[in-house]
Amino acid sequence: MEPFSLHTGIVVPIDRANIDTDAIIPKQFLKKVNRTGFGKHLFHDWRYTDEDEHNENPDFILNKSTYQNATILLARDNFGCGSSREHAPWALADFGFKVIIAPSFADIFYNNCLRNGLLLVKLTSEEVDDLFLLALQASGVKITADLNRQKILTPRGQEYSFPIDPFAKECLIKGLDAIGWTEQFIAKIDLFEKNLKQEKPWI
């Protein structure tokens, strides 16, 4: 996983609550057996007017020229709800997103993003309102996510602090391989299994 510490990029505001993983990547694209190439299909139903993805929907904000190189996504409550499909973070990351800001995220989606080096920033609804105003007023506003300081910084000098679990932060900053980390505890897993076999042989 690529380490993450600081990122500056254009922020695109998608003004919706409950953006579900079916919307992020519809099921017809889940049939692939590899992890790459999902970015093309990100937000398929909103982004294109045809199934073959030849015709972009000009009304969808991500298709507006200002936001085409956006790397920070701003949305409303409960982003990433629904299915556990990791294809959703794969699609977001493959498209080029590095940071997603919202008042709340679905649990499974949050974990899936961490595993893929995507930073999810939880701000209050009022702070998200501020950022929506900023991102909609001026075109192509760049903001900065500073994970070390746990802050979002705007060009107007506003700073917003965000919470993150310290271990999750460490994993992101170091780009830690989760399985590699767990493997240092193999002896403990062995012992657990030995006891389980004795105490609950039916499991």
Add this chain to the structure above:
Amino acid sequence: MGTTLYEKIWNSHLVHAENGQASLIYVDRHLMHEVTSPQAFEALRLKGRQVRSRARTFAVMDHNVPTRAKDLSFADAISRTQMEALAKNCHDFGVKLFDFMHPDQGVIHIIGPELGITLPGMVIVCGDSHTATHGAFGSLAFGIGTSEVEHVLATQTLQQNKSKTMRITVDGKISKGVTAKDIILYIIGKIGTDGATGYIVEYDGSAIRHLSMEGRMTICNMSIEAGARAGMIAPDETTFNYLKGKDFAPTESHWDSALASWKTLKSDLDAKFDKTVNIDATDIRPQITWGTSPEQVVAIDASVPDPKEFSDPVKQEAAKKALAYTGLVPGTPMTSIKIDIVFIGSCTNGRIEDLRAAASIVKNQKVAKHVQALAVPGSGRVKRQAEQEGLDKIFKDAGFEWREPGCSMCLAMNEDRAAPGQRCISTSNRNFEGRQGKDSRSHLASPEMAAIAAIKGHVADIREYL
């Protein structure tokens, strides 16, 4: 101070815990399907890793399988590739697979319980958000992503932070026509689709205790639609009776010690929950969704709401978008909404009890002329049982299509899908935009409500026909 059921299972599965780090918890059962596993197996191959505990790992083909017949030629080429990949991966890594032709093949969350793979007190994971279903047995069961699938395959553990706990108590006697599905839809409507985000929910109360295992599974199944990763119900005699004699359940030599252990699986009387919600079961009427989120739900005798009724501007905006998508006008009585498709099935409502309930409504009746109606059993066993009872004949005589087991039109990954603009009343769990087919509209309801809608050709109040 006492501990909750969740905390008991958590504590008994801790492999490693240290301040400032994620905890490692042991996984007793790892369930897999063809959609969220190929990239995990591929990563194992690239890194030269093995499946640590094959005996704890079970795979099935369900999301992509055709339901018209047990014939893969009905599946598209990339669906077949994904199923072939699962077969090869299970073969190469020594994982037990219920493949497409296996007589017990079915939706993973249906076959786990009915084979006794799911047992009380276990930690059960699957690359699927409806894994919460298995919590009906008093296990801690939740969905994970593909990277975590890989992690469990390699280490049989998961890195987790402890969740907060919520108890939802549903007390009282449910009214005629109200089912487990209505209880959970009502709860989601009350607390919202992110009402339980960050929590593990334990359901309790007399209305829950009176439910069969099938009903309890329906409740736990949709915990994720309220934002909870897991929902659970403490096991009791109903649970133990269900499990006795199941293929993978403890055999006689272990049954008594297993039972003694399972009987300890309940929250202590003085256990403290981070949040509690109390529901009066007598308030619940049959439910139906009107929007594009499961929280957008009303009682069957209500009308399509006006977005202005929502004081929260975010919910108001969401209601506007939902009505634009579903093509409904505020004030329209729900029972006047005409439907095109009926889908009875899925991990929410594809069990034998669901089929019996729906069949009892359609018996000696005919599906409305303009309606396509599908009855899709959740598994090979459910299908055989239904056929033994003659339910297939009741469905077919009424004009339903009697299908082979699979996820089918719940997520429309196979060829079963609603066309643009079509309206489907569905016993499944999600009414998201495009869920059952691009630009199709979904209304979630109980099997009984779906069945009566099939006959009437429009959404109908089941209570008028009982």
